[in-house]
Structures are given as structure tokens and as C-alpha cells.
Amino acid sequence: MVATALAEVVTHPAAGAALDIEQVSHAFDIDGAELPVLSDVSISVVSGEFVALLGPSGCGKSTLLRLVAGLDKPRAGRLREDDSRITRPHPSRVVVFQDPTLFPWRSVWDNVALGLEAQGILKSQRQRVDDALDLVGLSSFRNAYPHQLSGGMAQRVALARALVNDPKILILDEPLGKLDSLTRITMQAEIVALWQRKGFTTLLVTHDAEEALVLANRVIVFSDRPARVKADIRVDRPYPRHRGDPYLADLRRQILGLLGLDATW
Amino acid sequence: MSTYSLSDGLASGAPRVSRAPLLTAWVKDSGAGVLASIAWIAFGLSCLWWTDVGDWSRTHSLGIAAFVIAAVALFGTVGADYLGSAGKALHKRAPWLVALGAFLTVWELATAKFAWLPLPFFPPPQAIIEVYTDDLPKLLDSVFASVKLQLGGYLIGATVGFLTGVSIGWSRAVGYWVHPVLRFIGPLPATAWLPIAFFTFPSSWSASTFLIALATGFPVTVLTWSGVASVSNAYYDVARTLGAKPSFLVLKVAIPAALPHVFVGLFMGLGSSFAVLVVAEMIGVKAGLGWYLQWAQGWAAYSNMYAALIVMSLLCSGAITLLFAIRDRLLVWQKGTVKW
Numbered sequence: 001m002v003a004t005a006l007a008e009v010v011t012h013p014a015a016g017a018a019l020d021i022e023q024v025s026h027a028f029d030i031d032g033a034e035l036p037v038l039s040d041v042s043i044s045v046v047s048g049e050f051v052a053l054l055g056p057s058g059c060g061k062s063t064l065l066r067l068v069a070g071l072d073k074p075r076a077g078r079l080r081e082d083d084s085r086i087t088r089p090h091p092s093r094v095v096v097f098q099d100p101t102l103f104p105w106r107s108v109w110d111n112v113a114l115g116l117e118a119q120g121i122l123k124s125q126r127q128r129v130d131d132a133l134d135l136v137g138l139s140s141f142r143n144a145y146p147h148q149l150s151g152g153m154a155q156r157v158a159l160a161r162a163l164v165n166d167p168k169i170l171i172l173d174e175p176l177g178k179l180d181s182l183t184r185i186t187m188q189a190e191i192v193a194l195w196q197r198k199g200f201t202t203l204l205v206t207h208d209a210e211e212a213l214v215l216a217n218r219v220i221v222f223s224d225r226p227a228r229v230k231a232d233i234r235v236d237r238p239y240p241r242h243r244g245d246p247y248l249a250d251l252r253r254q255i256l257g258l259l260g261l262d263a264t265w
Numbered sequence: 266m267s268t269y270s271l272s273d274g275l276a277s278g279a280p281r282v283s284r285a286p287l288l289t290a291w292v293k294d295s296g297a298g299v300l301a302s303i304a305w306i307a308f309g310l311s312c313l314w315w316t317d318v319g320d321w322s323r324t325h326s327l328g329i330a331a332f333v334i335a336a337v338a339l340f341g342t343v344g345a346d347y348l349g350s351a352g353k354a355l356h357k358r359a360p361w362l363v364a365l366g367a368f369l370t371v372w373e374l375a376t377a378k379f380a381w382l383p384l385p386f387f388p389p390p391q392a393i394i395e396v397y398t399d400d401l402p403k404l405l406d407s408v409f410a411s412v413k414l415q416l417g418g419y420l421i422g423a424t425v426g427f428l429t430g431v432s433i434g435w436s437r438a439v440g441y442w443v444h445p446v447l448r449f450i451g452p453l454p455a456t457a458w459l460p461i462a463f464f465t466f467p468s469s470w471s472a473s474t475f476l477i478a479l480a481t482g483f484p485v486t487v488l489t490w491s492g493v494a495s496v497s498n499a500y501y502d503v504a505r506t507l508g509a510k511p512s513f514l515v516l517k518v519a520i521p522a523a524l525p526h527v528f529v530g531l532f533m534g535l536g537s538s539f540a541v542l543v544v545a546e547m548i549g550v551k552a553g554l555g556w557y558l559q560w561a562q563g564w565a566a567y568s569n570m571y572a573a574l575i576v577m578s579l580l581c582s583g584a585i586t587l588l589f590a591i592r593d594r595l596l597v598w599q600k601g602t603v604k605w
Contacts, residue, residue, distance in 0.1 A: 069506050091508035101499045105521045105598045115507035117517070145598045165507060 016048040016201030017082045017092065017168035019068065024077030026063055027226075036226035037063045038074070043220060043229065050195055050202040052212035055222030055230075056259060061205040064227070065173050068203060069095045081169065091115050094162040095171040098178060100154035102146040108157050109133065109142040115165040132164035135194065152183035156190075163194065170195070172204040176211065188214055192239055209255045213248045214241050221258045231258050297359035298342025304366025305335035311370045312391070315378040323391040323398065324377065331369075338362055388568035396572035403557070408576060410552035414470065415542050415584075418477025422538065423531055426482035430489025430530070434523070435515055447486060455480035455541045463549045473545035480541040481534035485527070492526025493519045525599060528592045535588060539581050554580075 026038040037060035045051050053061045066072045067079055070089040079086040081093060094115070102111045113129045116122040122129075133139045136156040146154060155175055162170060172191070176184045192215055195202050206212050212219045213235055221231040233255065237247060309331030312324055342359065345352035369390055375381040377389030397404070432439040433447075455476045466472035496519050504518050546555025554577050561569035 071502055071505060089505040089508070091506070093506065095502070095506045097499065097503070099499065101497075101503050103500065103503075103518070103521070105524070105596070107598075114504065118504060118507050118509035118513050147598070161503075161507070 015199035018047045019045040019169055019201060020080040022078045024074045026074045039226040039228050041229055045201055048199050048201055050216045052204045052206055052216035052219045054206060054212045054219055055227060056224055057207055059222050059225045060227035061222060062173050065171050065205055069093055069171055091119060091165040092168045094165050094167040095173060096158050096162050096175045098174040100158040102154055102157055104146050108144050111157055112160045112164055114161055128164050132160040136160045152179050167200055169201045174205055209252050213251055221255055295342045298338055301359045301362035302335045302339035304363045305331050305338060308366050308370040311373045317377045318380045321391045323394045327391045327394055385567050392568035393572045396569050407554045407557040411554045414473055414553060418474040419481050419538055422478030422481030423485050426485030427489050430486040431493055434490045434493025451483040456544050469549040473550050476541050476545055477538045480537040484533035485530040488526045488530030489523060492523025496522040525596060531588060535584060
């Protein structure tokens with residue numbers, strides 16, 4: 001047991017990072033008026049945890065992800081990755097957006113290579129691109145252009161483009177939101193498998209309670225805008241999880257209640 | 266000929282009916298090629314049958330050439346199966362060959378043989394051929410001068426326009442200063458600068474290069490700028506989270522994303538620079554096809570003008586073909602682009 005556990009640690013030196021969100025508030029300026037989107041949000045994520053952020057549409061979840069990614073700076077509060085403050089984007093925190101946003105002028109392989117190329121280490125590490133494509137099962141599409149891919153394939157490429165950087169925190173902004181339900185279920189399983197293999201910390205924004213419960217260790221429920229943490233629910237079930245699991249169904253009912261949808265249940 | 270045998274076969278009853286579908290298929294397949302051959306034979310005959318109303322030395326050669334083309338069309342059609350892609354190409358263009366042969370025949374008759382159109386304003390085909398054979402050195406010199414002037418001006422204008430467009434699109438500060446200048450000067454037709462340019466520049470060649478560059482630069486600048494400005498922020502977000510530096514964002518995100526726009530600008534710039542080239546050559550530069558046209562007009566050498574016009578048209582069309590070929594190579598990732 002100890003030996004295998006050690007082996008696990010050795011093969012995955014770049015495991016997850018801890019993430020601390022401390023009293024973060026944020027607002028947008030819209031036509032001179034200030035629109036608060038996040039209100040005093042504090043979340044502490046342990047290294048390797050899979051956290052789902054759940055809330056009504058437009059509540060500010062995606063804004064929080066942009067702050068974690070370092071794409072925007074919060075108006076108040078602090079964000080830290082391990083012990084260093086997040087001030088700008090860094091390839092240790094990679095985002096997969098709702099739209100795959102592949103670069104249409106680059107082939108699949110070149111899209112996946114983007115991060116290594118931007119960091120200037122592609123020449124010596126080309127193998128990592130091939131490995132990432134293998135990981136999402138798209139090696140045979142390496143020379144295809146994005147317009148030749150289906151929605152699910154494009155999102156897989158986007159996932160490979162993120163994973164090739166060996167992120168410590170993987171940020172998923174409703175990455176499955178636009179996929180058909182079958183592709184979605186397959187990819188949920190793939191994401192769990194990848195997370196278990198690689199050990200990165202995962203932050204998933206979704207508005208689908210079932211998706212959150214099937215994937216995450218922890219589900220954080222947000223209020224309407226400006227988003228506040230309404231509930232922090234631990235999901236203590238082993239993987240792979242079953243959608244019909246009564247424990248999950250019970251949690252789901254609770255969560256929908258928190259979101260104000262209890263009348264429908 | 267073939268249509269005749271087909272109707273013959275249909276009219277004369279049972280035994281031949283079974284061959285009719287084969288014949289129809291053959292006519293459908295090769296009819297145009299045979300017609301093309303007939304049209305070019307007609308053109309050759311129209312050259313040789315009657316005597317010319319004027320004194321042209323290439324009539325006989327032209328007639329022979331027409332027969333050669335007719336023969337090529339005929340054998341190319343009959344032997345299409347053995348010629349591979351060349352046969353296919355001929356088959357595809359056969360209707361155009363018919364039209365061309367017919368047009369040349371009518372042209373030959375209307376000018377050289379019966380003078381329905383007034384001479385010398387409408388010279389016959391052989392007069393234009395004569396220009397190509399007898400005045401070739403001068404024409405080639407003109408072509409060379411035009412290409413040199415156009416290429417220099419266009420490359421300068423395209424480069425400067427592209428760089429300006431990228432800087433305006435990328436930097437707010439550059440945009441603040443350059444945009445008003447662009448709005449003020451850009452819409453002015455480059456030819457309006459002509460009188461001033463010829464005074465202020467040390468040579469008419471440098472003045473014309475400047476004007477061509479100006480005509481090219483404006484559309485290239487505006488379209489590059491709009492291309493860079495319209496790049497979706499999502500692309501920048503993705504690149505930034507993957508560790509991209511600003512130089513990477515410009516070179517590997519903004520510019521490739523803007524490239525389709527840039528090519529529209531290059532295309533428009535090419536068109537307007539042709540206009541400037543010809544005017545500049547007619548007015549100031551003592552070389553080039555524009556000058557050749559002007560010179561031919563001075564001597565009332567109308568066939569030389571037509572000959573120069575045809576060459577000019579081929580050059581302009583060739584330049585645009587080349588531009589589109591480059592675009593298709595660079596933008597293979599785009600689907601459904603216009604084929605030139």
C-alpha cells in the first residue's frame with residue numbers, strides 16, 4: 001500500500017495547489033453605475049480537491065473564476081495559490097471556457113501546443129503535446145482544423161490544451177454547458193478520470209446540480225447577484241458515482257431548495 | 266456534323282435506334298469540343314478566304330495558327346481519354362473555345378475583310394498580333410518598367426499599411442494620433458497628389474512609387490486595423506492564461522486572427538494602385554504600359570493600344586490571381602473562401 005502510494009506521489013510531482021479566496025468582493029462599472037457581482041466571498045480549497053461552484057445563471061461565478069485565473073483583479077480581498085498571491089495569469093492555473101475558443105487558424109496539434117509555445121519551451125517538450133492529445137483520445141485528429149471538429153471534440157482539444165501545461169489548478173467554466181447530453185456524460189467521466197490520475201485541484205463552475213454532485217468533493221452554492229456563499233456541502237461518495245444514488249438525490253433536493261426551486265420537487 | 270448523324274439515326278427507324286443513346290452520350294460529351302474545332306476552322310478560313318482591306322503582314326500566319334488550334338481542339342476531344350488531366354481541362358473549357366472562335370471570326374470579318382467597323386479605330390486581330398511580333402522589345406520594356414514600379418510601390422504601401430494597421434488596432438495611444446490623420450488623408454484619391462508629388466519628389470519614379478504606396482496603404486491600414494480590433498477577447502484570455510507575453514498576443518493571436526481582413530485590404534489596395542500606376546505613367550513617368558498607351562495614342566497606333574490593353578489586363582489579373590493564391594495558402598484553415 002505504502003509503496004503504491006509513494007509511486008503515485010513520485011509519478012505526479014506537479015499535483016494540485018491549495019487555493020485561498022479571502023473576503024473577495026468585485027463589481028463592474030456599467031454606464032457609470034456600479035454593479036456589485038461578488039460580495040465578501042471566502043473559500044479555502046485544499047490541494048487536490050474538486051470543488052463545484054453552483055449558482056443561478058449570471059450570479060458572478062464566472063467572474064470569480066476570472067479572478068482565480070488572474071485575468072481580472074478583485075476590488076477587495078485577496079486570492080492566493082499556495083502561498084503566493086494571484087496577481088496575473090499563470091500557466092499553473094489554466095481555464096477551460098464554455099466555448100472551446102480554439103484558434104481557428106491553428107491545427108489541433110498547434111492549438112494544444114499553444115501554452116508550451118507561449119512559454120517558449122515547445123521545442124524541447126513536443127512529446128507533451130502528443131501525450132495530451134493521447135490523453136483525450138484525439139491523436140488521429142492532430143492535423144485537423146477546428147472547423148472540422150464536432151462540439152465535443154473541440155472541447156476535448158480545449159481540455160488537452162489546458163492539461164498539457166500540467167496545471168496545479170484546473171479551472172472549468174461550464175465546459176460542458178453547450179454539449180449534447182450523451183457527450184456530456186462521457187466527458188464528465190473523463191474529467192473525473194483525469195483529475196484522479198493527475199491530482200490537480202479543480203474548480204468547476206456549473207449551473208447543473210447533478211453535474212456538480214457527480215463530479216465534485218465539495219459543492220459551494222452561491223446566492224443571486226451579488227454572489228455570496230450560501231452553502232458549502234461536502235459530497236462524501238466514492239467514484240465512479242452513480243446518478244441514481246439516493247444520497248446524491250437527497251443532496252440534489254437540498255441544493256435545489258437552496259436555489260429556490262424546492263417548489264418543483 | 267454530329268447532330269446530323271444523330272437525327273439521321275433517329276429518323277431511319279429500328280435498326281439504328283439502339284445506337285442512339287450511345288450517340289447522344291457522345292454528342293453530350295464531345296459536342297462542345299467538336300464545335301470549338303469548327304469555330305476555329307471558321308476563323309482560319311475567314312482569315313485566308315478573302316483578301317484584307319488593309320496591309321497586314323500576319324494574316325496568313327494567323328489563319329494557320331487558327332487551324333492548328335482547331336486541330337488541337339479536335340484531337341484533344343477525340344483522344345480525351347488518353348490525355349488525362351489535359352483532356353479534362355480542354356473538355357471543361359470547350360464552350361469558351363467555341364465562343365472565342367466565333368468572336369474572332371466575327372471580329373476578323375467585321376474589320377479586316379469587310380470593314381464594317383471603321384478603321385483604324387478597330388484594328389483586326391492580325392494587326393494586334395503584328396504588334397506583339399514586331400514591337401515586342403518596346404512592349405517588354407514597358408511591361409518590365411510597369412511591374413517594377415508597381416511592385417516597389419505596392420510592397421512599400423502594403424508593409425507600411427500593415428504595420429500602421431496593427432499598431433492602431435493594438436495601441437490606444439497610436440490610434441489617438443494616427444486615426445485622425447488617416448481619416449483626413451485616407452479618403453483623398455491618391456491621384457489628387459499627382460501634381461504636388463511630381464514637383465516635390467526628386468524623380469518621377471520616386472513620386473509614382475509614393476503615390477502607389479499611398480493608394481495601397483490606405484485600404485490595407487483600415488482593414489488590418491479593423492481586423493485586429495475585432496479579434497475576440499476570448500482568444501486573448503486563453504493565450505494569457507497559458508502564459509502568453511504581449512509580443513505573443515500580437516504576433517500569434519492578433520495578426521493571424523486579423524489575416525482574412527488584411528487580405529481584403531491587400532486586394533482593394535491592389536485595385537486602386539493599378540489605377541494610380543497607369544495615370545502616373547501617362548502623366549509623369551516616361552516608361553511603362555501607361556506611357557506606351559499614351560505614346561501609341563500620339564501616333565494614332567490603335568492596334569498598339571489594344572495590344573497594350575490586353576497585356577495590362579493579363580498583368581493585373583495575374584497579380585490578383587497571385588494574391589489569391591497566397592491567401593489560399595495562408596488561410597487554408599478558413600472554409601468557403603471565394604475562388605478567384
